[in-house]
Amino acid sequence: MTEKRSDRLTLVVWLVLVGWVTSTVADDVSSGGAVPDVVSSTVNDAHWTSLLPPVVAVVLAVVFRETLLALFAAVWTGMLVMSASDHDWAGRLGESLIASVDVLIGQLVPADGDTVHVQIILFTMFLGSVISLMSASGGTQALVDRLTPVTRSRRGGQMTVFLSGLVVFFDDYANSLLLGSTMRPVTDRLRISREKLAFLVDTTAAPVAGLALVSTWVGFEVGLIGDSFSRLAESHPDVVTYSGDAYGTFLATLPYRFYPWFALVFVLLIAWTGRDFGPMRAAELRALRDGREGKGAAKPQAMDVGERAIDCDEMGRDGTMWNAIVPLVVLLMGIVIGFWVTGR
Numbered sequence: 001m002t003e004k005r006s007d008r009l010t011l012v013v014w015l016v017l018v019g020w021v022t023s024t025v026a027d028d029v030s031s032g033g034a035v036p037d038v039v040s041s042t043v044n045d046a047h048w049t050s051l052l053p054p055v056v057a058v059v060l061a062v063v064f065r066e067t068l069l070a071l072f073a074a075v076w077t078g079m080l081v082m083s084a085s086d087h088d089w090a091g092r093l094g095e096s097l098i099a100s101v102d103v104l105i106g107q108l109v110p111a112d113g114d115t116v117h118v119q120i121i122l123f124t125m126f127l128g129s130v131i132s133l134m135s136a137s138g139g140t141q142a143l144v145d146r147l148t149p150v151t152r153s154r155r156g157g158q159m160t161v162f163l164s165g166l167v168v169f170f171d172d173y174a175n176s177l178l179l180g181s182t183m184r185p186v187t188d189r190l191r192i193s194r195e196k197l198a199f200l201v202d203t204t205a206a207p208v209a210g211l212a213l214v215s216t217w218v219g220f221e222v223g224l225i226g227d228s229f230s231r232l233a234e235s236h237p238d239v240v241t242y243s244g245d246a247y248g249t250f251l252a253t254l255p256y257r258f259y260p261w262f263a264l265v266f267v268l269l270i271a272w273t274g275r276d277f278g279p280m281r282a283a284e285l286r287a288l289r290d291g292r293e294g295k296g297a298a299k300p301q302a303m304d305v306g307e308r309a310i311d312c313d314e315m316g317r318d319g320t321m322w323n324a325i326v327p328l329v330v331l332l333m334g335i336v337i338g339f340w341v342t343g344r
Helices: 002-029 048-064 067-086 093-112 115-136 139-147 154-167 172-189 194-211 216-235 246-256 258-273 278-290 301-305 322-342
Strands: none
Touching: 048 067, 115 139, 115 172, 115 322, 139 172, 139 322, 154 172, 154 194, 154 258, 172 194, 172 216, 172 322, 194 216, 194 258, 194 278, 216 246
């Protein structure tokens, strides 16, 4: 507990230092005039301080292992940088902090109240509820028992994870949550490291959702493409005469989506050959030698923040496969019906 408090105190001190440094270098950014809307800044206002938010997020996440705090600190740092041209910096740190808080409230609160953002949060929460229901009712354990004859080898286990990821194509969040929790007992039994499972699941989830003909991510992309066509037609009526089909444009981009295609091929090769490199090889050797409880094994971060993560050793064991199949079928039907009703 003392170590955690020390880490968080260090985090606060670090944030204050970042604010002071940003307020100091912002003198070079500010041109002396106020900008009415800091969010609408043009590329001409760019400065090296625009790199601070991602650097803050990565550094804090690695050093303190507090993802949420790191992300919030990165957002706050971004707002601090954005507010650089919105006041005269007479008070240095004091005014920069006040301005950044004003911008943060002005941007973060509306973002949290955005309908799409709320839908994503609720969708993720409901997915977690479905997973907990499957686990507590014994459905997950029954599903694992049924998969055992098919996944007797490490190659079989990794290929099962990969192929299952292709099936859950409708949403990358659902893919990660469902497969991560369902396949974890299988990979633990086969002494496949948690790091390898995370790689297989994550590297399959986003690419397959981006290449699927119908998915939540594709719906979002098509909406953005359609909005872009509309804005171009409004801003350049004499130049832009093309009224494109948003979904047709999306389909036309599929052959050129090199990352998703290469990522899926790479995951397939890794799962089939069992070849690993660098830190992943070290994690796999550790899992083979010591199992999932070995020194250095990956631990779910949810355990550190007091949230009860689903543990395969605490799953219900008196259920049947239907305890897992029925919730999944209801979930899939709900998503398909939602696509049909809302069109997105």
